[in-house]
Amino acid sequence: MEVDSKNEKNILPIRKKSKIDVFFNKLSTRYAGGGSSKVLANENVKSLSEALNCENFDATVYTPILYTDDVYGDYQIICAGAEYESESHDRQNINLQTVHENLFYDSDKMILDCAARNENTIVILYVGSVVDCSKWIDKVKAVLYVGFGGQRVNEAVVKVLSGEKSPSGKLTETFAVTLNDYGQDFSSERDKALIYKERFDVGYKYFDKYDVKPQFAFGYGLSYA
Numbered sequence: 001m002e003v004d005s006k007n008e009k010n011i012l013p014i015r016k017k018s019k020i021d022v023f024f025n026k027l028s029t030r031y032a033g034g035g036s037s038k039v040l041a042n043e044n045v046k047s048l049s050e051a052l053n054c055e056n057f058d059a060t061v062y063t064p065i066l067y068t069d070d071v072y073g074d075y076q077i078i079c080a081g082a083e084y085e086s087e088s089h090d091r092q093n094i095n096l097q098t099v100h101e102n103l104f105y106d107s108d109k110m111i112l113d114c115a116a117r118n119e120n121t122i123v124i125l126y127v128g129s130v131v132d133c134s135k136w137i138d139k140v141k142a143v144l145y146v147g148f149g150g151q152r153v154n155e156a157v158v159k160v161l162s163g164e165k166s167p168s169g170k171l172t173e174t175f176a177v178t179l180n181d182y183g184q185d186f187s188s189e190r191d192k193a194l195i196y197k198e199r200f201d202v203g204y205k206y207f208d209k210y211d212v213k214p215q216f217a218f219g220y221g222l223s224y225a
Contacts, residue, residue, distance in 0.1 A: 011141040013163025021073035022049045025061040028079040030126045034086030041151035051154035076114045085128040108135045115139040166224040175216040
C-alpha cells in the first residue's frame with residue numbers, strides 16, 4: 001500500500017463495526033491503468049464497500065444521483081480518481097474526475113459537500129500519478145493514496161483503514177499544489193528535437209532550487225508506527 005498522505009487527529013485506523021458511507025463505489029474497482037498496463041482479473045474484483053462488509057463494517061453505497069442529506073455514517077469515504085491513464089497520450093490536467101453512468105461529476109465539489117456534512121471524511125485516491133488536492137485537502141481528515149493496486153486492492157485498503165496493516169509506502173513523485181507550480185518548459189523545438197529548457201531541474205530538484213512549496217513532497221509518507 002502506498003501512503004497515508006494525511007491523518008488528522010489520528011482518524012485512521014477506523015473503528016471496527018463502524019457505519020461507513022461510501023461514495024463513487026464503482027471507482028474503487030479501478031485496479032490498473034490502460035494500454036499495456038491493463039490486465040484482466042482472474043477473480044471477482046471486490047469494490048470497497050464489499051471489502052468493508054466482508055470485514056464486519058457496515059458500508060452503504062451512495063452515488064451523486066442517490067446522495068441526500070440523510071447520511072448517518074460514522075465515516076464518509078470518497079473514492080476519487082483522475083483522467084484515465086495510459087501510454088501514447090499525455091494527461092491534459094491534474095484535476096480529479098469521477099465518472100458515473102458515462103457522466104462526469106465534480107469530485108472536488110462532492111468531497112467538499114461530504115466534508116461539510118460529516119467531519120470524519122476520508123478520501124481514497126485511485127490514481128496513477130499526481131492530482132490536485134488543493135481545493136479540499138484542509139477540509140478532510142485523512143487521505144490515502146493507493147495508486148492502481150491490482151485486483152485485490154480493496155482488501156488491502158481495508159486492512160490499512162482498519163489498522164490491521166500499517167501504510168509504509170512513500171510518494172514516488174512530488175505533488176504540487178497546482179499544475180503551474182511544476183514550471184517545466186519544453187515547448188521549444190530545434191532540428192525536430194524536443195528541448196527541455198529546465199535541463200536538470202526536474203521533479204523535486206525544481207521545487208528545491210526555486211523554493212516552491214509542494215502539497216506533498218517526494219518521499220512523503222505517514223504510518224501508524
